[in-house]
Amino acid sequence: MVNMIIDGKNISAPKDTMLLAAIRGAGISVPTLCAHEAVSRSGSCRLCVVEIKKGNRSRIVTSCLYGVEEGLVVDTKSDRVLNVRRLVMELLLARCPESDVLQKMALEMGAEPQPRFVADTDKGKCILCRSCVRVCEEVVGVSAIGLFARGSQKTVGPPFHEQSDVCIGCGACVYVCPTGHIEMISTGEKRKIWGRRFKMQPCDKCGKFFAPVDQLKYISKKTGVPFEELSVCTDCR
């Protein structure tokens, strides 16, 4: 175990954990967008910043990527921290002015759109956190999407911005996206995501459409469970 002082309290956390986990474990809240529990950390939203003191030096670090250290003194709500967080939020707001998630968070931390950061109109709600790309690679295992180009041109999607032939239509990316950028339209027997239409499988017992056929085929191939056994929805199993 490693002992630290977080917001004046003595906190200990297991070695090899990240500061964010230790802070949250102590019941202290920190706003985050990109630290989804289903995927590995990318440190891209920069909202999780905290101030750490070692000796008489202090600095700002992203707590989701900073490993716990013996004797660390951490301040999660100092003026400096709140200022950095507000600035980060102002920039995120300028990128995705329509995001209701960001608007709500901004309100809570007292950040407002700044005229000096000209608002984007073509970025949708995507903050480029990479959670969707990570879940597709790390959990689903098909790597159907990526973040392409760079700088202000960077966008998320399937390669060549065309329909992906490895996507299984599972919607895991929609589930992890913190801002609701990814559009998935389901109409019972069909589902559309990333520009591609998927046929849905009706449950053998109740007839309800419950998963894309391609997803079930993929699971069947991966686990060796015959397709017929998978074509029953979880409610009827």
Place this chain on the structure above:
Amino acid sequence: MSKVSDIKLKTKQIVKKHKGDKSALIAVLQDIQEAFNYLPKEALITVGDAMGIPTSRVYEVATFYNAFSLNPRGEHIVKICVGTACHVRGASAILDKFERTLFIKPGETNQDQKFSLELVNCVGACALGPVVVIDTEYHGQMTMAKVDKIIGKLKEGAQ
């Protein structure tokens, strides 16, 4: 050398040369660009299949680096340095001159596929500014007159 099967064949040879080593992806893409002058879509897909890297990852790398082009480029690549030193020494007038002479903007290729225009930020020859790199040749202390001369020569040579 632009038929799909040719592209695939050549790409596979290049991957083989690098022994399919995943960490050599950038080197593989550089070799492909050297072979075709750009990165054809079929080549990117073949690279992914042959190296066991998802197409999405290959496309991420291919679109990240400025050195890679996803569109066919001209026979001659004109890179105009617009770095600080060259800018101060009049790079924008040189750029303007190239644009008007070749009828293309940076990032474009002219109609007969002879020239592509690109911008770079400092090529490490600031003392020679304004610098223009054409293919692999450095041209320092560029002037309007030099632009005409160089392009004229390249057009002749390309006949």
